Amino acid sequence: MQNQRVAVTGGAGFLGSHVVAKLLELNNEVVVLDDFSNGKMVHLAQVREHPKLSIIRGDITHRNDVVQAFENCNTVIHLAVLDLRQSIKEPKRVNTVIVDGTMNCLEIAKENNVELFLNCSSSEVYGTANYVPMDEKHPLHPETPYAAAKVAQDMYTFSYGRTYGLPWTTIRPFNMYGPNSHWQGYRGELIPKMIVRAMNKQPLVLFGSGEQTRDFLYVEEAAKAVIDVANNPLSRGRTLNFCTGKETSVKRIAELICQAFNLDPAEFIQSQPPRPGDVMRHLGDQTAFSEIVGYSPKVEIEEGITKTIEWFKHLPYKPAELLAQEVLRSWE
Numbered sequence: 001m002q003n004q005r006v007a008v009t010g011g012a013g014f015l016g017s018h019v020v021a022k023l024l025e026l027n028n029e030v031v032v033l034d035d036f037s038n039g040k041m042v043h044l045a046q047v048r049e050h051p052k053l054s055i056i057r058g059d060i061t062h063r064n065d066v067v068q069a070f071e072n073c074n075t076v077i078h079l080a081v082l083d084l085r086q087s088i089k090e091p092k093r094v095n096t097v098i099v100d101g102t103m104n105c106l107e108i109a110k111e112n113n114v115e116l117f118l119n120c121s122s123s124e125v126y127g128t129a130n131y132v133p134m135d136e137k138h139p140l141h142p143e144t145p146y147a148a149a150k151v152a153q154d155m156y157t158f159s160y161g162r163t164y165g166l167p168w169t170t171i172r173p174f175n176m177y178g179p180n181s182h183w184q185g186y187r188g189e190l191i192p193k194m195i196v197r198a199m200n201k202q203p204l205v206l207f208g209s210g211e212q213t214r215d216f217l218y219v220e221e222a223a224k225a226v227i228d229v230a231n232n233p234l235s236r237g238r239t240l241n242f243c244t245g246k247e248t249s250v251k252r253i254a255e256l257i258c259q260a261f262n263l264d265p266a267e268f269i270q271s272q273p274p275r276p277g278d279v280m281r282h283l284g285d286q287t288a289f290s291e292i293v294g295y296s297p298k299v300e301i302e303e304g305i306t307k308t309i310e311w312f313k314h315l316p317y318k319p320a321e322l323l324a325q326e327v328l329r330s331w332e
């Protein structure tokens, strides 16, 4: 994707900020539409003054904001979302953003005859695995309001392709991590939370045995892959897992982080009772993705964690300030 005008909803968020940076590197004009409910201007600090970047503080559920953002765009990359843990507290609000917001984006993308609507789904739509690795044909068993809304988002995207001929691709990321990830409050994710705790010499807590596995994808690779998938016409009308096809246990993550901070795992890794409804194995099949882009993700978890720690060390906050925002049992 080069020399295009691309709208990125949720462009100030974790994944979005990396996608925006890569699009600008490739000489695209980029319009970010974000309400900054979870996104941060600091995520875009490196590119903030870029002459080809416009930032609209607006809401995907407001038609006029979307009309303004998508004007003259060739491509829409739709990443705006409210997250899973928020959906447990406020399912209707999250449904409004994900489902009504997506419909606004689809509708206005259609009116603008965009060449691609890149829809960002989530592996959460699969629910607990019936089999691993989970390919794109795995049944959809949304187990949270967030996942149910993401299924609706995917179905509406598919339907706009069928009914109105809107060109689309759906990507389904598994667990992403890396710079700009969230450690704060109920938005905190496993890896950034553990890093913040290790920086403060606080115990890294495993909920349950720690044998739970996840398929962790480094965010910069995910952002590059968004563009590679968008560039490839073979991705049109396809749903593609974004994952590594490798599983890493939560305990292994804690050990790697202890190692990086010279903490004794026997002392610093502690256990608490399991989180309700926690999935034991979450592993994606990335065959379809690698067929389309011609490569597999390469950043190993050890390297990705090292890079993420470096990012944390350069944040303009003291470790204690980071810890003050971290909530151990973030789903409650």
Ligand SMILES: NC(=O)c1ccc[n+]([C@@H]2O[C@H](COP(=O)([O-])OP(=O)(O)OC[C@H]3O[C@@H](n4cnc5c(N)ncnc54)[C@H](O)[C@@H]3O)[C@@H](O)[C@H]2O)c1
Residues within 6 Å of the ligand: 009, 010, 011, 012, 013, 014, 015, 016, 033, 034, 035, 036, 037, 038, 039, 040, 058, 059, 060, 061, 078, 079, 080, 081, 082, 083, 097, 101, 120, 121, 122, 123, 124, 172, 173, 174, 175, 176, 177
């Ligand atoms: N982070 C992961 O591990 C992960 C895994 C699977 C799928 N995904 C998907 O990737 C996409 C990006 O997620 P992320 O992790 O970067 O999340 P994020 O919360 O960091 O980014 C989402 C952005 O959307 C913005 N937003 C929320 N409501 C909005 C609204 N009404 N109008 C405009 N903007 C709004 C937020 O301010 C935020 O900047 C989402 O579609 C998500 O479902 C993420």
